Amino acid sequence: xxxxxxxxxxxxxQATGIEASSVTPSPVAFDVRDLNIWFGSxxxxxxxxxxxPARAVTAxxxxxxxxxxxxxxxxxxxxxxxxxxxxxxxxxxxxxxxYSKKIDPTLVRRRIGMVFQKSNPFPxxxxxxxxxxxxxxxxxxxxxxxxxxxxxxxxxxxxxxEVKDRLNAPAISLSGGQQQRLCIARALAVQPEVLLxxxxxxxxxxxxxxxxxxxxxxxxxxxTIVIVTHNMQxxxxxxxxxxxxxxxxxxxxxxxxxxxxxxAQKQTEDYVTGRFG
Amino acid sequence: MQVSKHxxxxxxxxxxxVSIVCFACAxxxxxxxxxxxxxxxxxxxxxxxxxxxxALPKPVGEVGGGMANAIVGTLTLLGLAALLxxxxxxxxxxxxxxxxxRRFNWLVRFMADILNGTPSIVWGVVVYALLVIPMKGFxxxxxxxxxxxxxxxxxxxxxxEMLTLVPNSYxxxxxxxxxxxxxxxxxxxxxxxxxxxxxxxxxxxxRVAGETAPLLFTAFGNRFWNHDLKEPIAALPLQIxxxxxxxxxxxxxxxxxxxxxxxxxxxxxxxxxxxLTRGKFSARG
Ligand SMILES: Nc1ncnc2c1ncn2[C@@H]1O[C@H](COP(=O)(O)OP(=O)(O)O)[C@@H](O)[C@H]1O
Ligand SMILES: [Mg+2]
Numbered sequence: 001x002x003x004x005x006x007x008x009x010x011x012x013x014q015a016t017g018i019e020a021s022s023v024t025p026s027p028v029a030f031d032v033r034d035l036n037i038w039f040g041s042x043x044x045x046x047x048x049x050x051x052x053p054a055r056a057v058t059a060x061x062x063x064x065x066x067x068x069x070x071x072x073x074x075x076x077x078x079x080x081x082x083x084x085x086x087x088x089x090x091x092x093x094x095x096x097x098x099y100s101k102k103i104d105p106t107l108v109r110r111r112i113g114m115v116f117q118k119s120n121p122f123p124x125x126x127x128x129x130x131x132x133x134x135x136x137x138x139x140x141x142x143x144x145x146x147x148x149x150x151x152x153x154x155x156x157x158x159x160x161x162e163v164k165d166r167l168n169a170p171a172i173s174l175s176g177g178q179q180q181r182l183c184i185a186r187a188l189a190v191q192p193e194v195l196l197x198x199x200x201x202x203x204x205x206x207x208x209x210x211x212x213x214x215x216x217x218x219x220x221x222x223x224t225i226v227i228v229t230h231n232m233q234x235x236x237x238x239x240x241x242x243x244x245x246x247x248x249x250x251x252x253x254x255x256x257x258x259x260x261x262x263x264a265q266k267q268t269e270d271y272v273t274g275r276f277g
Numbered sequence: 278m279q280v281s282k283h284x285x286x287x288x289x290x291x292x293x294x295v296s297i298v299c300f301a302c303a304x305x306x307x308x309x310x311x312x313x314x315x316x317x318x319x320x321x322x323x324x325x326x327x328x329x330x331x332a333l334p335k336p337v338g339e340v341g342g343g344m345a346n347a348i349v350g351t352l353t354l355l356g357l358a359a360l361l362x363x364x365x366x367x368x369x370x371x372x373x374x375x376x377x378x379r380r381f382n383w384l385v386r387f388m389a390d391i392l393n394g395t396p397s398i399v400w401g402v403v404v405y406a407l408l409v410i411p412m413k414g415f416x417x418x419x420x421x422x423x424x425x426x427x428x429x430x431x432x433x434x435x436x437x438e439m440l441t442l443v444p445n446s447y448x449x450x451x452x453x454x455x456x457x458x459x460x461x462x463x464x465x466x467x468x469x470x471x472x473x474x475x476x477x478x479x480x481x482x483x484r485v486a487g488e489t490a491p492l493l494f495t496a497f498g499n500r501f502w503n504h505d506l507k508e509p510i511a512a513l514p515l516q517i518x519x520x521x522x523x524x525x526x527x528x529x530x531x532x533x534x535x536x537x538x539x540x541x542x543x544x545x546x547x548x549x550x551x552x553l554t555r556g557k558f559s560a561r562g
Contacts, residue, residue: 106455106456110454110455111455113453114449116446116453120450122450122468122469123447123469133465134455137454137464138456183450186450186454187454
């Protein structure tokens with residue numbers, strides 16, 4: 001955060017850290033502190049501190065290349081998979097250090113579902129196989145339990161009625177919007193505690209987008225959701241809290257209402273009103 | 278006006294010439310295959326009968342007999358060679374695509390490309406020194422090892438290429454489900470690339486099916502049935518070779534028939550490949 005861009009009135013509150021602000025009345029899911037991330041020698045995130053409230057939707061906004069995806073991928077240790085990546089800082093989920101030496105990254109990823117910008121159902125698998133693959137490859141064999149999770153996950157993803165008669169059809173026979181909901185069902189099937197979504201609707205038409213948004217509003221009753229979006233209206237419609245990133249720095253994090261009506265930072269205001277970005 | 282019209286004709290003429298030359302070259306590519314098939318069918322088809330597939334070769338001087346043992350021998354050799362070449366080639370390809378470091382991969386790729394270009398007689402000689410001499414005799418094992426060695430670098434390279442073509446987004450989706458890495462590779466990535474990998478295996482089989490040189494000092498050939506893997510075995514290319522250089526009219530006839538059957542086997546493998554790769558792109562890999 002560039003100090004001279006912060007009004008003096010905010011600096012007082014800043015000293016105690018963002019985590020102490022009134023932003024997070026509910027229990028904290030992710031607690032991110034002093035997060036710095038580099039790709040090789042190129043630093044992409046600078047001293048990010050953020051507390052993501054549980055059972056709510058937190059939106060991450062900001063211009064392309066400001067590090068939104070990188071932040072999201074550091075939350076479920078997908079970031080580790082990039083050989084050139086280096087990270088400093090601390091991320092906890094419900095108090096547990098996700099980067100502790102004792103923790104298995106595979107188990108972290110099982111607790112944290114992820115949905116990507118481009119839907120990516122496995123092309124060799126049927127609709128049903130796609131949903132249950134996470135369970136099956138993690139050793140669940142009981143067919144009645146698989147069947148039950150299949151239906152529950154598809155219902156949660158609001159896809160059951162559309163596919164219940166063709167569960168064995170190839171997943172890639174579905175439309176783009178359906179494929180994305182299938183990916184959501186696939187992520188939900190392993191019963192994660194948190195759902196990370198990286199621009200999940202940016203490749204979809206308005207009707208499919210509306211479907212996904214309804215779905216997110218439903219899911220937040222049970223899950224903690226962090227969603228990256230390019231769409232300001234979408235952030236405003238579905239999220240309780242919004243974090244605005246610019247050039248790798250967290251500029252402002254507050255309730256969505258505040259961010260979109262009376263942001264504290266000039267940069268935030270310029271961005272949400274479309275003056276740059 | 279006059280000049281530009283003239284130019285126009287000249288350009289048209291040039292363009293016509295180029296397309297004719299290209300067409301002739303394309304024809305020159307197909308011509309040998311057509312010629313080979315025509316020749317083989319003309320000289321061999323008459324001799325490809327029931328006996329050819331079921332009878333053993335007759336003793337020298339007697340007319341008739343078939344190549345049953347050579348056909349079974351070739352299939353046996355190919356099967357055993359695949360037993361060696363497929364696991365090593367596929368697992369090696371998986372290592373290159375999914376694990377290995379850049380430097381090590383470069384080295385392995387470089388070696389594989391050299392091996393792919395190695396004349397097949399070299400494989401025969403090497404296996405002769407490594408297996409035939411210590412085992413004190415030609416054998417099915419030695420023949421299969423020579424063919425298997427030839428298959429490894431071919432399968433390794435195609436497997437690696439097919440796996441590299443699998444978009445990373447599928448690996449990421451699988452990681453995000455908390456699936457262990459080796460399971461992601463075996464159950465998701467390899468499965469997505471499986472058509473391409475099988476194609477590579479079939480092409481490698483087709484490539485070695487007709488090899489004669491590596492079998493000369495290894496499988497050696499046999500005029501009888503062989504059920505012992507430690508004994509020499511017949512193979513179609515060997516039998517064709519022996520018959521073709523013989524002075525007997527009847528053996529020449531059978532050599533043509535053998536060549537026809539061999540090329541049909543290779544063609545069948547290639548058609549299998551076409552069949553597998555059909556619709557590959559519409560199904561997103
Ligand atoms: N795998 C990677 N290797 C190197 N640089 C990367 C990689 N992924 C992202 N970056 C860089 O990190 C910066 C932030 O990227 P990203 O987090 O994808 O931004 P956003 O999602 O906000 O558009 C960009 O400058 C991008 O070029
Ligand atoms: Mg992004």
